[in-house]
Amino acid sequence: LASLDTAVAASLRDRICPPEAPHLLSVTQFQRDSLGDLLRLAGSLEPVAQRHKTCRVLEGAVLGNLFFEPSTRTRLSFGAAFCRLGGAVCDTTGFTFSSMAKGESLADTSRVVAGYFDAIVVRHPETGSVARFAENIEVPVVNGGDGAGEHPTQALVDVYTMEKEFARLGKTLDGATVALVGDLRHGRAVQSLFRILTLYRQLSFKLVAPGGLEMPTELIDAAVTLGHQVTQHSTLQGGLRDADLVYATRIQKERMQEEAAEGYPARFRIDKSAISRLAPADVVILHPLPRDSAPEANDLSCDLDADPRLAIFRQTDNGVAVRMAVFATLLGVEAQIPACLRDA
Numbered sequence: 517l518a519s520l521d522t523a524v525a526a527s528l529r530d531r532i533c534p535p536e537a538p539h540l541l542s543v544t545q546f547q548r549d550s551l552g553d554l555l556r557l558a559g560s561l562e563p564v565a566q567r568h569k570t571c572r573v574l575e576g577a578v579l580g581n582l583f584f585e586p587s588t589r590t591r592l593s594f595g596a597a598f599c600r601l602g603g604a605v606c607d608t609t610g611f612t613f614s615s616m617a618k619g620e621s622l623a624d625t626s627r628v629v630a631g632y633f634d635a636i637v638v639r640h641p642e643t644g645s646v647a648r649f650a651e652n653i654e655v656p657v658v659n660g661g662d663g664a665g666e667h668p669t670q671a672l673v674d675v676y677t678m679e680k681e682f683a684r685l686g687k688t689l690d691g692a693t694v695a696l697v698g699d700l701r702h703g704r705a706v707q708s709l710f711r712i713l714t715l716y717r718q719l720s721f722k723l724v725a726p727g728g729l730e731m732p733t734e735l736i737d738a739a740v741t742l743g744h745q746v747t748q749h750s751t752l753q754g755g756l757r758d759a760d761l762v763y764a765t766r767i768q769k770e771r772m773q774e775e776a777a778e779g780y781p782a783r784f785r786i787d788k789s790a791i792s793r794l795a796p797a798d799v800v801i802l803h804p805l806p807r808d809s810a811p812e813a814n815d816l817s818c819d820l821d822a823d824p825r826l827a828i829f830r831q832t833d834n835g836v837a838v839r840m841a842v843f844a845t846l847l848g849v850e851a852q853i854p855a856c857l858r859d860a
């Protein structure tokens with residue numbers, strides 16, 4: 517771990533988290549300038565994420581990747597990011613294969629694994645659980661999703677993707693019209709995104725949700741207080757008009773009672789017909805994924821897959837560079853990245 521000096525405070529890390537709690541738990545830890553710096557760092561790491569250059573600033577470090585809920589892209593892109601910076605990864609998935617299945621507490625688990633790793637990512641089904649996990653340990657903990665709470669790195673990936681897609685179109689995120697569509701009540705990714713987007717200037721949010729799945733009022737009030745325009749819609753017609761960006765989300769059935777999870781109408785589905793009838797020609801379409809692949813799914817149809825405006829796989833690709841930037845920052849090695857890339 518010769519090159520990893522976590523004792524020396526790095527300025528970006530200090531602006532995101534206090535020295536005594538070097539964790540990334542919520543997007544509320546960001547200000548506009550620290551967000552911009554982290555996204556720029558992610559941009560500089562793209563050649564490494566895309567396997568054109570090597571950079572081994574985390575040589576000797578080990579990541580604990582603890583996922584107690586299902587995941588494909590978050591767990592694997594965190595692992596890939598750490599490995600591509602020269603580190604190694606240990607994974608555990610599900611409660612069944614951890615000693616929590618034998619009754620061990622989250623607090624004991626946290627104290628134990630903090631002795632093994634240089635950084636830890638945790639996904640857990642209970643809201644607030646990752647903050648509790650991080651409470652008594654000094655090893656940096658990243659929230660990989662805590663129940664219906666937050667998914668901060670997904671929001672970072674989303675704004676990074678938005679900035680790139682808008683730059684390609686000659687647009688900026690400041691002043692944009694953003695339609696958030698689907699289950700806005702239970703979706704931690706879309707709520708983290710809504711929160712972090714309020715750091716930009718004068719956005720117009722169109723919140724499109726089935727009855728009962730609307731965005732929590734306190735998040736809407738916070739956005740309005742910060743000078744953003746927010747309108748709520750119960751159909752796609754009003755919601756997609758003038759949208760620079762459509763962010764579709766899945767109905768989060770796993771966070772509902774079984775009977776409540778049925779019967780959400782397909783009229784919220786983002787598909788070729790809806791986009792061509794209702795959205796501007798240069799709209800950008802994102803989704804945090806996974807999308808529901810059932811034929812009756814009501815989030816994002818596969819009939820848009822060949823449409824260049826659909827950026828969902830550019831969005832997933834961006835996950836590696838953004839998560840590299842998160843690790844480099846929390847482990848205090850981001851100042852070494854420019855030299856590392858020059859030498860690569």
Ligand code: CP
Nearest residue numbers: 587588589590804805
């Ligand atoms: N977006 C997201 O969190 O995907 P996974 O559940 O596959 O990690």
